[in-house]
Amino acid sequence: MAELSTWESLPIAGAVRPSGAPRTKTGGWRTGEKPAVDVSLCVNCLLCWLYCPDSAVTLSGETFTGFDLEYCKGCGICADVCPVAAIEMVPE
Numbered sequence: 682m683a684e685l686s687t688w689e690s691l692p693i694a695g696a697v698r699p700s701g702a703p704r705t706k707t708g709g710w711r712t713g714e715k716p717a718v719d720v721s722l723c724v725n726c727l728l729c730w731l732y733c734p735d736s737a738v739t740l741s742g743e744t745f746t747g748f749d750l751e752y753c754k755g756c757g758i759c760a761d762v763c764p765v766a767a768i769e770m771v772p773e
């Protein structure tokens with residue numbers, strides 16, 4: 682039986698930088714709904730940006746601008762966390 686390695690002998694893992702890995706587009710398998718925003722209601726709290734699991738909320742500097750539907754999977758978290766109900770999930 683092969684001898685097991687100790688943790689000290691394992692190579693140090695590297696960190697994968699976001700720019701170092703290809704982003705997998707999610708638009709092809711979205712849930713069937715997508716977020717739609719009424720920007721007149723938006724107070725730019727950026728909670729949607731913070732909670733989106735796919736980094737699909739887009740900003741211009743520190744200002745909310747919308748969604749990148751190539752990466753949105755339609756989970757609706759952004760709509761749930763928006764404090765002013767500016768985001769609504771709508772059918773594709």
Ligand code: SF4
Nearest residue numbers: 733753754756757759
């Ligand atoms: S629906 Fe989900 S994946 Fe799409 S923008 Fe909102 S939080 Fe992100």
Ligand code: SF4
Nearest residue numbers: 723724726727729763
């Ligand atoms: S959570 Fe709502 S109010 Fe906050 S930035 Fe997003 S859309 Fe605007």
